[in-house]
Amino acid sequence: KAGVTQTPRYLIKTRGQQVTLSCSPISGHRSVSWYQQTPGQGLQFLFEYFSETQRNKGNFPGRFSGRQFSNSRSEMNVSTLELGDSALYLCASSFQGSTEAFFGQGTRLTVV
Amino acid sequence: QKEVEQNSGPLSVPEGAIASLNCTYSDRGSQSFFWYRQYSGKSPELIMSIYSNGDKEDGRFTAQLNKASQYVSLLIRDSQPSDSATYLCAVREQAGTALIFGKGTTLSVSS
Numbered sequence: 548k549a550g551v552t553q554t555p556r557y558l559i560k561t562r563g564q565q566v567t568l569s570c571s572p573i574s575g576h577r578s579v580s581w582y583q584q585t586p587g588q589g590l591q592f593l594f595e596y597f598s599e600t601q602r603n604k605g606n607f608p609g610r611f612s613g614r615q616f617s618n619s620r621s622e623m624n625v626s627t628l629e630l631g632d633s634a635l636y637l638c639a640s641s642f643q644g645s646t647e648a649f650f651g652q653g654t655r656l657t658v659v
Numbered sequence: 660q661k662e663v664e665q666n667s668g669p670l671s672v673p674e675g676a677i678a679s680l681n682c683t684y685s686d687r688g689s690q691s692f693f694w695y696r697q698y699s700g701k702s703p704e705l706i707m708s709i710y711s712n713g714d715k716e717d718g719r720f721t722a723q724l725n726k727a728s729q730y731v732s733l734l735i736r737d738s739q740p741s742d743s744a745t746y747l748c749a750v751r752e753q754a755g756t757a758l759i760f761g762k763g764t765t766l767s768v769s770s
Contacts, residue, residue, distance in 0.1 A: 578756070580756070580757070580758075589747075589762040589763065590747065597756075602756060637703070647708055648705070650695075652702050
């Protein structure tokens with residue numbers, strides 16, 4: 548059974564640009580959550596989608612947005628990139644009714 | 660502000676010893692608790708989940724939960740060098756679906 552797949556694995560962007568990250572959940576999982584991991588702040592929750600609806604949102608500025616498609620795949624977008632957005636962005640999927648979340652390999656974003 | 664606290668370590672143990680990792684959380688209503696292992700440069704891997712007070716064993720791993728004390732721990736028996744990693748404690752918030760993570764404890768097992 549394939550795990551959570553995130554693309555791309557690595558990205559280098561310039562300040563002010565925007566970026567889109569993609570996440571394909573484990574087959575049958577309909578909940579997708581996004582997290583940001585930095586050395587200083589650790590893992591922080593960005594948002595969660597279920598059945599194409601944002602169900603929960605963390606304390607991040609509006610530059611961070613996401614969406615989910617009918618096949619449960621999800622994208623995350625960050626606009627007007629700042630140096631501080633450099634981080635490992637992790638996607639996790641969960642089966643409906645389960646609280647266990649399984650992470651993808653992550654996308655390492657570097658903003659220069 | 661919901662918080663999960665862990666000692667950052669490093670926690671150093673010799674091969675074959677028991678490693679004990681601890682975590683406290685602030686959201687008294689939380690019902691779901693998890694331990695993730697993260698190797699350097701990799702993503703977190705779920706190794707244990709626990710929902711009820713007491714112990715839950717899975718191979719060399721035992722998770723312990725005490726909701727009254729808001730305390731979760733992970734014991735690793737017969738520690739191996741391959742257990743060297745950062746262990747993240749995560750608590751699912753009561754009113755929502757987000758996982759609140761501690762900063763992690765770095766474990767080093769020496770052979």
